[in-house]
Amino acid sequence: MELSSNLPCIKPVRDTREKQIQLWKELIIDYCKTQNVFVIGLEEDFPLFSNPAIERSLSHEAREAFLSALVSDGHAEWMDKGHRKCLILWHRIQDWADLILRFVRENGLEDSVMTVEEIRSGTESRGTELHGMDRTVLMRALKLLENKGKLALFKGTYADDEGVKFSL
Incomplete structure (x- = not known):
């Protein structure tokens, strides 16, 4: 499903990128809370990160950036040194x-x-x-x-x- 020319990624303009990251953090936290999800694997299928119907998925860079932003806020923790799995803390x-x-x-x-x-x-x-x-x-x-x-x-x-x- 990797469509290299069509992967949504991090926005280049700083203000737009900050808003994008904030919206994704809220979306991930809300989804995990309502679906009772505590772990997100960076390499695994995660419903928010891909849409098979339109054959699009977030780039690896975007996934890692959004999860890293949650880690920075104290709403997530990397579970391994390679940053492949993230423990989501919708409550600290x-x-x-x-x-x-x-x-x-x-x-x-x-x-x-x-x-x-x-x-x-x-x-x-x-x-x-x-x-x-x-x-x-x-x-x-x-x-x-x-x-x-x-x-x-x-x-x-x-x-x-x-x-x-x-x-x-």
Whole structure:
């Protein structure tokens, strides 16, 4: 599908380019939030980056520029040194931590114990932004809260069976 003469790319005029990048950042964040997407692979098919119906796709340069702009804003992080995969943070880690605290308070879980998987996919989280969230993002938010003394993380019987003891 690579049509080298017809690839949309970064605009050369600075003001136009800045507006273009801003619009793409908003589009990517909004899409990822509504579709619950946390990882974008630079080389993988991503619906916003290509349109098979008109046989057009963003250039590699444009994809990397838009994702790099999100990284600069703190709304994404490169997952590898080669900048091939990007972790999208439509909420910054601190904001995810705040959402977790609100979830705990609203559900009366202040002194309870839950597994990490229950937070991600349990009945209590259904209908919230926490439901189905990326495990890496969740663990980083939980560790931030642990460092602030809001909870304690502990290992369960199995390697991926971590527990959380809230102490708000």
